[in-house]
Amino acid sequence: MKDAIYHTWKYEIYGFAIVGNFTGTPDGVPDFIPNPHPDMKQQIGRCKTRRIRNNMDDATMAAPQGYVTPELLDAATDRKHRAYFSAVLGSSLGQFRTRVPMETMSLDPRWLPRFASRASVCSSDIFNLIEIYTIDHSFAFFRLRASGLLPLARLVEGEGSRFSYDFSLLATLVDRWRPETYTLHLTVGEMAPTLQDVSYLFGLPLRGDAMGPTDVGQGWREDLLDRFGRVERIGTAKPCREFAPTHTGGPPKWWILQFKADDIRAGATEYEVARHLEAYVLWLMGWVMFCSSAGSFVTKHLLPFARYVADAPLEAIPQFSWGSAVLAATYRGLCTGCFKSSGAEPIFWGCPLLLQLWAHERFQIGRSAVVHSPYQAYILDDVDGPTMGSLWCDRRFAYAHVQTRKSYPDFVGQFDVLRDDEVRWEPYSEEAVESRAPEGLSPLCVRDAEYWRTRRPLVFDIYVEEHARFVPEDCRASEPSTVTCAPVY
Incomplete structure (x- = not known):
């Protein structure tokens, strides 16, 4: 007392x-x-x-x-x-x-590889195991790992x-x-x-490299919608909506949340899983790492960094100084x-x-x-x-x-x-x-x-x-x- x-x-x-x-x-x-x-x-x-x-x-x-x-x-x-x-x-x-996340995006369990102990894999032969553990979209795990974002991704997906x-x-x-x-x-x-x-x-x-300014060009919206327009989701998901050209600052949050890992269909192709991973990285950067005054969208200048993680060759994913x-x-x-x-x-x-x-x-x-x-x-x-x-x-x-x-x-x-x-x-x-x-x-x-x-x-x-x-x-x-x-x- x-x-x-x-x-x-x-x-x-x-x-x-x-x-x-x-x-x-x-x-x-x-x-x-x-x-x-x-x-x-x-x-x-x-x-x-x-x-x-x-x-x-x-x-x-x-x-x-x-x-x-x-x-x-x-x-x-x-x-x-x-x-x-x-x-x-x-x-x-x-x-x-x-502008903090009111709705979270978690890692899909299917992204995680099929091994369960530290002794199962070491960093020296990680790329040799990719071909063995690519079942069930686990290459997304290795992409987050190779980019250096995995510990933070695990941090914000807490079970609580x-x-x-x-x-x-x-x-x-x-x-x-x-x-x-x-x-x-x-x-x-x-x-x-x-x-x-x-x-x-x-x-x-x-x-790693500094996250300096980027130039996405005037056609960033059309390019983004074209890439994600080829993604098929589970049958119970609502039809995808496109965001209007008036969103000049970047893709809105409601559009990104349409590609949550829960909506990945069974039998999805590697391309479709990569798009869900790109949406996840955009959410991670826009509402956890780099919150801005514009809480309704993620700035378009972060689009190239998310695409590097999702599409670059695994052994050549650019290394950025995320922490600095x-x-x-x-x-x-x-x-x-x-x-x-x-x-x-x-x-x-x-x-x-x-x-x-x-x-x-x-x-x-x-x-x-x-x-x-x-x-x-x-x-x-x-x-x-x-x-x-x-x-x-x-x-x-x-x-x-x-x-x-x-x-x-x-x-x-x-x-x-x-x-x-x-x-x-x-x-x-x-x-x-x-x-x-x-x-x-x-x-x-x-x-x-x-x-x-x-x-x-x-x-x-x-x-x-x-x-x-x-x-x-x-x-x-x-x-x-x-x-x-x-x-x-």
């Missing part, structure tokens, strides 16, 4: 003092948190704010003169930031809307309910993102998702989201799944209670293993009766009083990995570890982002100029 009371009321008790650490005051100005809204005294009723104030604050400080931009931050950027509107102007901000996104938690994290430093500014210091988090949580490869692209898109979403203060525009894009899993690994705030028993072995080969993120996606969420969930004002207060001992600083230690995955994680989780400290820019489409690189404890004293890093692309 004592702990429950503390976690419920701690930010109400200490919030005033902690918030003061973020607000500088010039000489001669009282050192307290003002509410400088110029129209405050003309408003009818009680002033709405998350911060602790009293009548003295409202009467004495009725202008933003008590606030100065913290050192090392840009003043012009700061005046447009969500944190300025919230903590200084007292604006009531809300949570973010995110659809992953529960906490938009309030995401908004609270966006409030603390600073585009000047590419980090989250917290009471315990600066933190940020890095390539190490992408590797451990998603198992996405970092080695996901992180670059998330950084861009944070940089744009931290300036969104209007209720009409708060849409976070990038990879909200990455940001929420990153927060779950490090903070108790907003984190659900899950069963921490070791993973069940479902490994089909050396790559088809779980990731650290499997804990949060494969199991059902549960919350304690005294735990705050999906409450933006409460999360703001809890992060305002976050202490060092409430942060999990090393979530991927050997002990943590062993406790979750005694049989081991997918090797893709650590294969590209040499890229975690890269100083090269991260690329996704037209966006080029800096990397808040991971620096191990024993290397922090070394000079950056002496660190040699492999490029991300």
Whole structure:
């Protein structure tokens, strides 16, 4: 009971003092948190704010003169930031809307090969086994494996309910993102998702070509409809509908969902299975990896990448740096989201799944209670293993009766009083990995570890982002100029 009371009321008790650490005051100005809204005294009723104030604050400080931009931050950027509107102007901000999948697409069991243990196949002779295990469309499994998307595909097909996104938690994290430093500014210091988090949580490869901008041409719609128009589905499926030429941004979601793996007919040709696989990869990229403000369709610039996975020769499937692209898109979403203060525009894009899993690994705030028993072995080969993120996606969420969930004002207060001992600083230690995955994680989780400290820019489409690189404890004293890093692309 004592702990429950503390976690419920701690930010109400200490919030005033902690918030003061973020607000500088010039000489001669009282050192307290003002509410400088110029129209405050003309408003009818009680002033709405998350911060602790009293009548003295409202009467004495009725202008933003008590606030100065913290050192090392840009003043012009700061005046447009969500944190300025919230903590200084007292604006009531809300949570973010995110274009996350409301309906999922799962891997078809017929895509999985007919072997059941890690010893059944090794990476050295994987291509020699293709001819043996092509029965029942299992070549789709090998295509996902060869492209590096298999661990993420397995992650989002959990047997539990659809992953529960906490938009309030995401908004609270966006409030603390600073585009000047590419980090989250917290009471315990600066933190940020890095390539190490992408590797451990998603198992996405970092080695490969950059996912730069592509040109699909003006006839992309006709070409797409022509390829999928030759696909026959099961007899119980509704007739396929074509999307109108007015969809100039990309194929709509409802059209992609017509080609779910459940609708593959018995005896389907390899070409038809490839089209279902292409639709699946489009869904995976458009609503898991690279969510955008256009939630009704996937951008047409991702079409070539899905077709590479579905149609390229198996031994020559292009290798892309999926992990760096996901992180670059998330950084861009944070940089744009931290300036969104209007209720009409708060849409976070990038990879909200990455940001929420990153927060779950490090903070108790907003984190659900899950069963921490070791993973069940479902490994089909050396790559088809779980990731650290499997804990949060494969199991059902549960919350304690005294735990705050999906409450933006409460999360703001809890992060305002976050202490060092409430942060999990090393979530991927050997002990943590062993406790979750005694049989081991997918090797893709650590294969590209040499890229975690890269100083090269991260690329996704037209966006080029800096990397808040991971620096191990024993290397922090070394000079950056002496660190040699492999490029991300």
